[in-house]
Amino acid sequence: MLPDEQASPEQMEILRRMTPAQRWHAAHRLYWTARRHKAAFLRAQHSDWSEQQVEQTVRRIFLHART
Numbered sequence: 688m689l690p691d692e693q694a695s696p697e698q699m700e701i702l703r704r705m706t707p708a709q710r711w712h713a714a715h716r717l718y719w720t721a722r723r724h725k726a727a728f729l730r731a732q733h734s735d736w737s738e739q740q741v742e743q744t745v746r747r748i749f750l751h752a753r754t
């Protein structure tokens with residue numbers, strides 16, 4: 688993780704106070720938001736692609752994503 692990607696002490700405290708279910712829900716929302724953003728980027732870059740091509744590419748990208 689890059690130094691500027693570190694959570695602030697305030698963010699860490701908020702995360703510590705969350706229940707496991709709340710943390711899971713936040714992670715779940717973040718994951719699907721990232722997928723929507725990637726799809727929007729691909730649509731902008733490849734305006735000739737069908738929705739199926741966009742979705743297949745997003746699926747492939749996230750399937751092989753690494754942290």
